[in-house]
Amino acid sequence: MIYKFRAILDAEEDVFRDIAIDENASLEDLHNAIVNAFGFDGMEVASFYTCDDTWNQEDEIPMFDAGDIPGEQKTMSDYGLNDLLYDEQTKIIYVYDFINMWTFxxxxxxxxxxxxxxxxxxxxxSHGELPAEAVEKQFEADNDNDFYSEFEDDIDEDDLDAFGTDDSFEDYGFEENWN
Structure with missing residues (x-):
């Protein structure tokens, strides 16, 4: 069977690509298809994220195993499309380039x-042109829980310079050129 996907860029203007791919292909194959469809160079790191029906992000599926124990973390190449996506589970989030955060x-x-x-x-x-830059994401903290706000009046600028203004290392028991 062939899976037909619509990859919609999270942007102000409508930008999307429809991709047909074999159901037995891996998530890595879908990643490559999305990269090619949108004209990226493919040199950036990316991840898929499982999600619920309202696009709430869940588990990450990365390109590379970055876990503490090699081989323990599953990657895109470990998942077939038909392992994750089917009639009842049709949505997944894709993020390309963690600096620019192109989100699909x-x-x-x-x-x-x-x-x-x-x-x-x-x-x-194919519909729409890829913008010159990804949409800037606004990450907002809940002001009631803003950790730093309760301490900002207590910050003493002299405490921030651990070595003082003369960069003297004598008080720390070693010379400046200790190595």
């Missing part, structure tokens, strides 16, 4: 028979 809402739109002679993955529809 990826939804399984259809499951169809393959077209004879068609090569997959395939870009089947």
């Amino acid at each position: 809402l990826v939804e399984l739109a259809a499951i169809e028979e393959p077209i004879i002679g068609e090569t997959y993955p395939a870009l089947i529809f």
Whole structure:
């Protein structure tokens, strides 16, 4: 079977790509298809995130195993599309380039028979131009729980300079050129 996805860029203007890919392909294959469909160079790190029906982010599925024990963390290449996405679970979030945070809402739109002679993955529809920059994300802290606000009046600028203004190391029991 062929999975048809719509990858929607989180942006002010409508920008999306429809991608057809074999159901047995991996998340890494879908990652590569999205990178190609949007014209990225593919040199940045990315992750998928499972989510619920209202796009609330859940578990991360990274490109690389960054866990403490090698081989313990599953990566994109470890998951087949049909392992995670099916008729009842159709949504996944994709983030490309953790500096710019290009964020995509990826939804399984259809499951169809393959077209004879068609090569997959395939870009089947493209709408909108990729903006020059990703939409800047606004991360806001709850003001009632702002950890630093209760201490900001107590900050003494002299306490911030641990070595004093003359950069003297004598008080610390070692010379400036100790190595």
